[in-house]
Amino acid sequence: VDLAVRLGPLALANPVLVASGTFGYGDESGDLTEVPRLGGIVTKTLTLEPRAGNPPPRVAETPSGMLNSIGLENIGVRAFLRDRLGPLSRLGPAVIVSVGGRTIEEFEEMMRLVGGADGAAAIELNISCPNVKEGGHEWSASPEPAARVVAAARRLTRKPLVAKLSPNTGRLADVARACVEAGADILSLVNTYVGMAVDVRRRRPVLGAVTGGLSGPAIRPLAVARVHEAARAVRAPLIGMGGITCARDALEFMIVGASAVQVGTATFADPRAAESVLDGLRDFCVEEGIARITDLVGALRAP
Numbered sequence: 307v308d309l310a311v312r313l314g315p316l317a318l319a320n321p322v323l324v325a326s327g328t329f330g331y332g333d334e335s336g337d338l339t340e341v342p343r344l345g346g347i348v349t350k351t352l353t354l355e356p357r358a359g360n361p362p363p364r365v366a367e368t369p370s371g372m373l374n375s376i377g378l379e380n381i382g383v384r385a386f387l388r389d390r391l392g393p394l395s396r397l398g399p400a401v402i403v404s405v406g407g408r409t410i411e412e413f414e415e416m417m418r419l420v421g422g423a424d425g426a427a428a429i430e431l432n433i434s435c436p437n438v439k440e441g442g443h444e445w446s447a448s449p450e451p452a453a454r455v456v457a458a459a460r461r462l463t464r465k466p467l468v469a470k471l472s473p474n475t476g477r478l479a480d481v482a483r484a485c486v487e488a489g490a491d492i493l494s495l496v497n498t499y500v501g502m503a504v505d506v507r508r509r510r511p512v513l514g515a516v517t518g519g520l521s522g523p524a525i526r527p528l529a530v531a532r533v534h535e536a537a538r539a540v541r542a543p544l545i546g547m548g549g550i551t552c553a554r555d556a557l558e559f560m561i562v563g564a565s566a567v568q569v570g571t572a573t574f575a576d577p578r579a580a581e582s583v584l585d586g587l588r589d590f591c592v593e594e595g596i597a598r599i600t601d602l603v604g605a606l607r608a609p
């Protein structure tokens with residue numbers, strides 16, 4: 307079975323990546339997973355300066371999912387480039403560097419640092435984090451700010467550019483089109499849904515930041531619908547995610563139009579989750595007599 311996929315300018319050995327924020331900088335996994343077999347690793351989102359993130363508690367378990375309000379805790383882009391990108395890029399999978407910013411100027415400065423970095427196969431613009439006061443999902447809530455970030459980044463790199471979109475908008479199709487027109491090569495979606503949990507005895511929010519981002523199987527049908535919507539709005543390649551735990555889940559996203567998928571929350575429960583998704587995709591192709599995995603992309607039939 308040919309598992310290779312091509313997303314515009316980005317060629318991947320297979321369509322399974324690990325999602326930003328759920329795999330650190332690729333160096334926390336020890337030897338628990340056979341990292342080199344994955345199609346790609348998306349780094350934890352990096353910001354210009356290191357960030358400590360939000361006050362605890364920052365995670366809460368919910369039915370079939372979790373809420374997190376980490377708030378982009380990270381070591382900062384300079385430390386990442388100095389200490390982490392080299393070893394990470396030697397693991398094998400394509401490294402997609404995720405960057406976030408509060409202003410266009412911050413995005414530009416980040417791009418000047420990572421836009422030409424050896425070892426970065428692509429850059430993912432995180433314009434969809436629900437857990438920061440500034441520079442979060444507001445960027446991709448409407449087309450204009452999303453397009454401004456993408457256009458600014460586009461001027462500063464020739465690397466494949468991925469725009470990661472928020473599901474917390476009623477204007478997803480418009481935002482998707484605006485990002486592609488502004489120069490995004492690839493769209494990835496979804497980031498987490500804004501959610502909240504309440505400790506009823508203490509009458510307090512469970513999370514220190516009050517609200518958080520909901521992820522895991524609880525959001526999968528919502529996420530599949532958003533990817534389907536984006537696939538009908540743009541021709542650009544898509545990376546789908548949201549609650550993927552097994553190959554069958556990943557196939558839903560691919561059949562509605564995603565060329566690749568990212569596995570996030572599932573990795574916390576099973577560090578080998580992304581690998582088993584990959585194995586399951588191969589098995590499915592063998593069982594169904596499919597020679598190339600790309601034959602399944604957008605293969606959705608009318609109801």
Ligand SMILES: Cc1cc2nc3c(=O)[nH]c(=O)nc-3n(C[C@H](O)[C@H](O)[C@H](O)COP(=O)(O)O)c2cc1C
Binds near residue numbers: 326522525550
């Ligand atoms: C603990 C945690 C931290 C996350 N951090 C980031 C991040 O730094 N940048 C980002 O773009 N997405 C981040 N995400 C969102 C995931 O990359 C993904 O979009 C989302 O969780 C949906 O996929 P899943 O249901 O497979 O986890 C984070 C998710 C979790 C659960």
